[in-house]
Structures are given as structure tokens and as C-alpha cells.
Amino acid sequence: MAPPPKGPPARKKLLCMCSLSLCLTYVCYSLMGGPGALRSPLAPQGTPSPSASPPPPPPPGIPAATASLREPAPLRLRTSPPPPPSVCTGAAPSGASSSPAEPEPPGTGGGGGGGSSPTATGRLLDQLPESPGGGGGGLPAAAASSWAAAGAGVTEVAGSAGASSSEGWTATPDYGEKRLPQALIVGVKKGGTRALLEALRAHPDVRAVGTEPHFFDRNYDKGLDWYRDLMPQTLEGQLTMEKTPSYFVTNEAPKRIHSMAKETKLIVVVRDPVTRAISDYTQTLSKKPEIPTFEVLAFKNRTLGLIDASWSAIRIGLYALHLESWLQYFPLSQIHFVSGERLITDPAGEMGKVQDFLGLRREVTEKYFHFNKTKGFPCLKKPEESSPPAAWASPRAGPTPRSTGTSSSG
Numbered sequence: 001m002a003p004p005p006k007g008p009p010a011r012k013k014l015l016c017m018c019s020l021s022l023c024l025t026y027v028c029y030s031l032m033g034g035p036g037a038l039r040s041p042l043a044p045q046g047t048p049s050p051s052a053s054p055p056p057p058p059p060p061g062i063p064a065a066t067a068s069l070r071e072p073a074p075l076r077l078r079t080s081p082p083p084p085p086s087v088c089t090g091a092a093p094s095g096a097s098s099s100p101a102e103p104e105p106p107g108t109g110g111g112g113g114g115g116s117s118p119t120a121t122g123r124l125l126d127q128l129p130e131s132p133g134g135g136g137g138g139l140p141a142a143a144a145s146s147w148a149a150a151g152a153g154v155t156e157v158a159g160s161a162g163a164s165s166s167e168g169w170t171a172t173p174d175y176g177e178k179r180l181p182q183a184l185i186v187g188v189k190k191g192g193t194r195a196l197l198e199a200l201r202a203h204p205d206v207r208a209v210g211t212e213p214h215f216f217d218r219n220y221d222k223g224l225d226w227y228r229d230l231m232p233q234t235l236e237g238q239l240t241m242e243k244t245p246s247y248f249v250t251n252e253a254p255k256r257i258h259s260m261a262k263e264t265k266l267i268v269v270v271r272d273p274v275t276r277a278i279s280d281y282t283q284t285l286s287k288k289p290e291i292p293t294f295e296v297l298a299f300k301n302r303t304l305g306l307i308d309a310s311w312s313a314i315r316i317g318l319y320a321l322h323l324e325s326w327l328q329y330f331p332l333s334q335i336h337f338v339s340g341e342r343l344i345t346d347p348a349g350e351m352g353k354v355q356d357f358l359g360l361r362r363e364v365t366e367k368y369f370h371f372n373k374t375k376g377f378p379c380l381k382k383p384e385e386s387s388p389p390a391a392w393a394s395p396r397a398g399p400t401p402r403s404t405g406t407s408s409s410g
């Protein structure tokens with residue numbers, strides 16, 4: 001019987017090589033982590049990987065069962081990591097206490113009422129049911145595009161609290177004297193105070209401390225000389241300023257400021273109290289993720305709808321209450337209110353009024369702003385030509401100023 005026909009050796013060899021190369025390709029692909037390539041069809045889908053972290057424990061004092069029940073609740077507020085510092089700001093992350101050493105969280109604006117809000121507050125507000133009056137509202141599309149169009153040649157103010165990088169064109173050199181502030185931004189926390197201060201610092205006749213001195217609340221016992229020493233040097237005619245948002249809710253602050261100088265001009269940035277409270281809470285939550293939900297903190301009794309007005313996030317927003325203590329020492333005409341929402345939608349308009357109030361020429365105008373779509377905020381930019389301080393024209397101004405200069409404040 002004839003032996004069965006064998007295929008030509010060349011064909012066998014080719015088959016072997018093909019199989020080998022297929023195996024090699026599979027191994028390489030698997031090693032590179034190709035999607036699903038290595039997953040055995042028998043492996044259970046959706047099994048958590050060993051590295052996946054277990055669910056976080058419930059906040060102290062809240063039973064685990066309750067905590068898990070809360071999870072799907074519509075008002076469960078969660079935050080994502082705070083955005084990076086920037087003074088297109090809001091953005092400069094400030095610590096929960098707005099302390100000078102802590103950077104400030106940039107933010108939303110005005111309330112992030114709708115859409116895909118770029119800020120933490122905005123994202124949280126997106127989770128809340130729509131309310132007729134509420135929350136501030138995002139930037140109108142028209143405003144956004146007009147600021148964006150102005151964006152060419154932008155020098156953004158990169159800023160964390162205390163940042164001085166915006167000073168390239170605003171700072172006057174280090175001569176003149178240190179003076180006590182003639183104007184203060186006294187509040188409110190999370191209102192947009194950082195954005196306002198940075199915009200004011202762009203004015204050649206304003207010099208300000210970048211950090212928050214907290215003199216009239218925490219450091220009063222250090223004395224006025226200590227306070228003065230923190231200030232930047234100014235020429236005569238330049239305004240010295242600082243901002244510490246907690247002054248607004250400090251009972252002793254009005255009296256103390258009045259005794260420093262009764263003509264001190266006061267600026268308060270106000271913002272929708274609900275949006276402000278959420279912004280405040282978000283900031284704390286990013287530092288202490290274990291705190292109870294906003295809803296738990298906000299209500300004394302949820303069923304009865306009893307609000308806990310002693311919770312600082314709510315208490316700070318009782319503007320009329322705090323204002324009463326200021327009005328015991330200062331006339332209303334000496335207090336200027338800035339809208340935190342309009343500071344975002346119409347920064348030049350708000351800045352115009354602030355400059356009028358401070359007796360400054362209107363230098364910081366539309367040309368100083370552009371709208372940064374990514375950040376969702378107006379940002380400062382260096383205009384083509386910006387003026388020198390008015391004091392430079394004065395015969396009393398002293399030595400010829402250097403043309404540039406930066407310092408740690410101002």
C-alpha cells in the first residue's frame with residue numbers, strides 16, 4: 001500500500017511560521033495591555049480590581065446604613081479636586097479660612113447656574129434642582145464670546161493668594177513709604193474678593209498686599225506698626241489696600257477699623273448667599289472629605305425645614321445682619337457693594353464703579369479683561385499701553401522711578 005501523500009515540506013514550514021508569529025503577536029499585544037486581549041472569557045466582568053479602593057466610611061456619627069441610603073439622594077453634594085490656582089480667579093484657591101498662606105480656589109462663577117460648569121461650585125449646583133431665583137447663573141454666551149474675542153496677546157494673571165506675578169506692569173518700585181491702608185476689601189468670603197483685588201492691583205495707583213493679613217480679626221494684638229509693615233511701599237497719591245474677607249463677619253472689626261482711620265473706604269463683594277454657601281462648603285469638603293453632606297449641615301430639622309443659621313456657611317450669607325455692626329461706625333456712603341456675579345459677567349462695569357468709589361481714574365477698563373473659556377472666568381491681561389502711577393507726574397514723587405519692578409506684594 002502506498003504511504004499517504006505528504007504535503008511539501010515548504011508548506012508545513014510556512015504553517016509553522018504563521019502560527020508562531022500569531023502567537024508572538026498575541027503575547028506582545030497582551031503585554032501592552034490591549035483592551036480585553038488578556039481577559040479570559042471566563043473572568044467575571046466588572047469584578048473590581050484588587051487595587052480598587054473600598055467605599056469610604058460614612059462620616060462620623062452617621063450610621064453606615066444611613067450613609068449608603070443617602071448616596072442616591074439628589075442633594076448629595078460631591079466635589080472633585082479643586083482646580084489649579086489661577087487668578088482668572090476665583091480661582092486662586094484659598095484655604096477654608098482664606099488665610100494668607102493658603103491658596104485660593106478659583107471658581108465659578110457667580111454661581112454656575114447651568115451647563116457644564118467649570119468650577120466646583122458650578123458642578124455642585126448642576127446637581128441641584130433648578131430653582132426660580134437661583135444660584136446666580138452662568139456667564140451669558142454673548143459676554144463669553146466678547147471677552148474671548150479680546151483674548152489675543154493675553155498676559156494672564158497667574159495667581160494664588162499672595163501672588164505677585166501680576167505685578168509686572170502694576171508695581172511701582174520699592175521706594176515711597178509704607179502706609180496703613182486707606183481702603184479695605186472686607187468681605188465676603190467666596191464672593192470674588194481675590195478677583196477684585198487682582199483687578200485693582202492692575203491699577204497703577206493701587207498697591208495691595210497679596211496675602212490676607214487678618215489684622216482686624218486674628219492679629220489685632222500685634223499692633224498697627226506690625227500691620228503697616230506688611231504693606232507695600234507707596235508713593236503719595238497711591239492707594240494702599242488689602243483684603244481679608246473674614247472682617248465682614250468679625251464683630252470687632254468695624255470698631256477697630258474706625259479707630260485706625262474713620263475715613264477708611266470699605267468694599268464688600270456680595271454674591272448670592274446660596275451659591276456662596278455652596279462654594280464655601282465645597283472648599284471645606286475638598287480639605288475634609290469626611291464632613292457630612294451640605295444638606296445635613298444646613299438643616300436643624302430637615303422635615304420641619306428648619307435651617308441651621310449658626311452654620312458658618314449660612315451665617316456668613318446673612319449680609320444684613322453683619323452690615324448692622326458696620327453701620328454703627330461707618331455711613332453707608334463709605335461702603336461700596338460689588339456684585340460677585342457681575343464681576344464675572346461684566347468685570348469692566350463693576351471695576352468702573354469701584355474705581356469711582358475709590359476716587360481713582362478709570363484705568364482698569366474692558367481692555368484689561370478677556371474671557372477665558374476654559375476657566376470660565378474673565379482674566380486679566382496686560383493692555384497694549386498702561387499708564388504709570390499718577391504720582392509719577394507729581395513733583396513730590398521723589399526719585400525717578402525704574403520702569404519695572406516686582407515685589408512680594410503690591
Ligand SMILES: Nc1ncnc2c1ncn2[C@@H]1O[C@H](COP(=O)(O)OS(=O)(=O)O)[C@@H](OP(=O)(O)O)[C@H]1O
Nearest residue numbers: 089090094107108109121189190191192193194195
Ligand atoms: N474673575 C472672577 N470674577 C468674579 N468672581 C470670580 C472670578 N474668578 C473667580 N471668581 C469667584 O470667586 C470665588 C472665590 O471668592 P473669593 O476670592 O472671595 O474667595 S476667598 O474668600 O478669598 O477664599 C470663586 O467661587 P467658587 O469657584 O464658586 O468657589 C469664584 O467663583
